Amino acid sequence: MKIAIVGSGQLARMMALSGWTMGLEFSFLADAGDNTDCVNGLGTVVHYDSALTAEALYLALGSPDRITVEKEAVNTQLLRELQAFCPVYPDPDMIDVCRHRANEKRWLQAQGAPTAHFYLTNTRADIESALEQAQARLPKDDNKPTIILKSCAGGYDGYSQWRLKSSLEVAALDDSVCVQECVAEERVDFSVEVSVIAARNVQGEIEIYPVAENEHRNGILLTTLVPAQQVSSEQRDQAIAIMRNLLAASNYVGVLTMECFVTEQGIVVNELAPRVHNSGHWSMNAGVVSQFENHIRAVCGLPLGRAQLAQGAAGMVNLLGIDAQPEQTLTTNTQLHRYNKSLKAGRKMGHLNLQADTPEQVQAQMDDWVAKLYA
Structure with missing residues (x-):
């Protein structure tokens, strides 16, 4: 094939x-x-x-x-x-939904998935109105933004996003930003960010990977820990149930990724990615079957492999604007994956995959690698 x-x-x-x-x-x-x-x-x-x-x-x-x-x-x-x-695969209609923030939010809400409260904007007055409405709804916090303005199209890895908490900040926005079609999302007070990655094949068979716990730096994923630790069993079940519903509602084929906030009120869906995802790279070495193989199996109509950890816990550290060499990373339970790219500030050059018996051991390894690599 x-x-x-x-x-x-x-x-x-x-x-x-x-x-x-x-x-x-x-x-x-x-x-x-x-x-x-x-x-x-x-x-x-x-x-x-x-x-x-x-x-x-x-x-x-x-x-x-x-x-x-x-x-x-x-x-x-x-x-x-x-x-x-x-x-x-995936169906182009679903790709269109996922890559336009307003369409994505509307579709998620139509499926009953909880999202941040949001406002549509394409003028400076719209943004000011969204800020005023959000200020009336949210508890005041001078250390956090009130709204996060995001362009409906083209934004990724923290790009085309503006964190706003005052009219002065709205006034300072460039005119080119204000006339874009955007969503202004109300701040979500969350404890941790997680992702759920699932595969669904042509026959409707579904495999869901363990909920992953993610840490970002400047809007870009830095580390992933699997299984997520700062999530209750109820929150984990809620996230998986939402994912199953979205897969069925869209008749999806391939790998779908759902990024979420964990809050005291439960799971809030942030966004979808109709593809394999950075937070699933750990599965290359620590999964029974990786997200990449399961995506290929899914689109080919083949039986899916088990979306499980092969051992106790796993993690991933992104190489952002740094290009580690094999001799730096030849340690127990660590695999280096390089993308064959030229070095550039902030560019995803590769990643490290880690495995251990417990999440605590993996977290300690990730902390050590981040300290060494980004010193």
Whole structure:
């Protein structure tokens, strides 16, 4: 079976590497001008050209049996045209939902999933009104923002977000920010951020990975601990139940990721990612079957593997703007994964996967690595 992946980054790389062990062949559709170092040597790379028809692109990709994606920033109209030649998963309609914050919030609420209270804005007056309404609803806290303004399209890893708590801050916003279509989310007071990663195949079989506990730095994921420790069994069950409902409601095929806040009132869904996710990278070494292999299994209509830890606990440390060398990381229960990228400030260059018998041991290892790598 041949699989075409839309995208040429590290997620495409890890999906292809997992599929190679299953005897599958891969090709990649890169945007014009995109760097393809992550996937070079793993299959045919085709650069998108708007002059080519969907059929011509399909043929250039090697007439794949399935098409999937590694990111949300894709041409969903092209994906719909490619559906005439083979199945495309996840469904482009669901990708459109997940990559537009307002549409995503509306869809989540329609499925009964709890989200932050939010306001739609596209003028400075809208943002000021959202701030005033949120101030009336929330307890005052001078150390925290009242609203988080997020562009509806294009934001990721903390980009295109503005934390606001006063009219002066609203007045200081650039005009270009104010005229964007945005959601202004009310502050959520939470104890920890978690994610739930699940796979669903064509036949409707579902596998859900252990709830992961995430720490971010400057809006970008820094570490992940599995299983999450700062979550009650009731909160864990609630998160998993929400995920099952979303998978069924969307007839989803592939891996879906749900990022959440844990609050005293329960789980609040922050956002969805219709793809494999950074917080699931630990599964490459510590999972019975990784998120990457399960995504490929799902889109191919194959039985899913068990989404379980192979041993007591696991963790992941992102390499953000640093490029660790193998000799630095050759220690017990640690694996280095590099993405073959050129070094750039803040860029995800790779990650470390860690395993131990207990979450406490993994957390201690992650703390040590963060201290060493980011000293």
